[in-house]
Amino acid sequence: MPKIGEEEVQAVMETISKGPLTNALGQGPKVLEFERNYARFAGVKHAVAVNNGTAALNAALLAVGVKQGDEVIVPSFTFIATAEAVVFAGARVVFADIDPETYTLSPEDVERVVSDKTRAILPVDLYGYSADMKSLREIAEKHGLALVEDAAQAHGATYQGKPAGVFADVACWSLYASKNITTGEGGVITTDDDKICETLRLIRNHGEREKYTSVLMGNNYRMPEIEAAIGIVQLDKLSSFVAKRRQNAQQLTKILQQTKRLKLPIETERNQHSWYLYTVKLIDGTEEERNQILKELKQKEIGAEAYYVHPINTMEFYRKNYDTRKLPETEKAAKQVFSIPIHPNVTSEQIEYIGKTLLTLLH
Numbered sequence: 001m002p003k004i005g006e007e008e009v010q011a012v013m014e015t016i017s018k019g020p021l022t023n024a025l026g027q028g029p030k031v032l033e034f035e036r037n038y039a040r041f042a043g044v045k046h047a048v049a050v051n052n053g054t055a056a057l058n059a060a061l062l063a064v065g066v067k068q069g070d071e072v073i074v075p076s077f078t079f080i081a082t083a084e085a086v087v088f089a090g091a092r093v094v095f096a097d098i099d100p101e102t103y104t105l106s107p108e109d110v111e112r113v114v115s116d117k118t119r120a121i122l123p124v125d126l127y128g129y130s131a132d133m134k135s136l137r138e139i140a141e142k143h144g145l146a147l148v149e150d151a152a153q154a155h156g157a158t159y160q161g162k163p164a165g166v167f168a169d170v171a172c173w174s175l176y177a178s179k180n181i182t183t184g185e186g187g188v189i190t191t192d193d194d195k196i197c198e199t200l201r202l203i204r205n206h207g208e209r210e211k212y213t214s215v216l217m218g219n220n221y222r223m224p225e226i227e228a229a230i231g232i233v234q235l236d237k238l239s240s241f242v243a244k245r246r247q248n249a250q251q252l253t254k255i256l257q258q259t260k261r262l263k264l265p266i267e268t269e270r271n272q273h274s275w276y277l278y279t280v281k282l283i284d285g286t287e288e289e290r291n292q293i294l295k296e297l298k299q300k301e302i303g304a305e306a307y308y309v310h311p312i313n314t315m316e317f318y319r320k321n322y323d324t325r326k327l328p329e330t331e332k333a334a335k336q337v338f339s340i341p342i343h344p345n346v347t348s349e350q351i352e353y354i355g356k357t358l359l360t361l362l363h
């Protein structure tokens, strides 16, 4: 649920009337300003703005050298774009299971599927909680692999006291309309590595450093100036958005702690949630039971939703083209989780209503 104010409207009006609307190399003044601000926020040297989070993932994989014949390890319990980016880079997706506590990639299972073809690990900060990047970093270093983080949902999250993304070689963010901050459609790639950054800028714009001279295979992943103008304002508001989400999450947790039927989301001082989604798990619940709760919540006008009920390895393209292993924790989570609205437009009174209503539906 985007929260757009008068400041964003002003920024768009100013950009439309004064221009430019874009830049031939993807580096207009608003894009450059947004990138400087985003790099500072993400605690790294470079940010490269692109036109969506899927493009960010695809460019990042190419920039770290993923190519045809390589394998990239990804969770199956995520949004489809994570796997798509691997396929579009020409590589093969290898699915690994998740940790049942955090729903993020299990380092132990990653170790099980590393092969001599593995080129990269692509963990996802699912629901806005960082993957176990320290353990994944160790595995990546041990096997000489690139670590690309899908931080599409993690704006405002921290890992070991630092902004999400800093433990990866490259992190990829989405600015889609549902995210913690948005430019409508949009994405950003962050990295500390000068060489990777230069490659990313080339990939973003047809491999061109100068117009009409392409030095490597690229695409049109440029972010328009109007989007960057919105992004600058949204980024300034991010900490207040996340604070409101956290306040809603904490209030909801207090209410839902009264039941033993739900596993509630966690955060610690050093591993802070972005609270993109407040996701609970129905302990020992069946899929039918979970779906019935969702149906009743919706009947009571509560916009609860279950995300990733079809793990990617069960979807048609991947089922047909990949001989995937069993992923027991993924299967279980897909049947038992659901998310409850806590975005900044949800009031404290609404949280009270949502929490109490949900308690009445649990038997």
Ligand SMILES: Cc1ncc(COP(=O)(O)O)c(C=O)c1O
Binding pocket: 052, 053, 054, 055, 078, 079, 081, 082, 124, 150, 152, 153, 174, 175, 176, 185, 186, 187
């Ligand atoms: C985990 C994850 N990865 C990738 C994406 C893709 O981002 P986009 O929709 O901006 O292409 C999204 C968001 O939609 C996402 O939630």
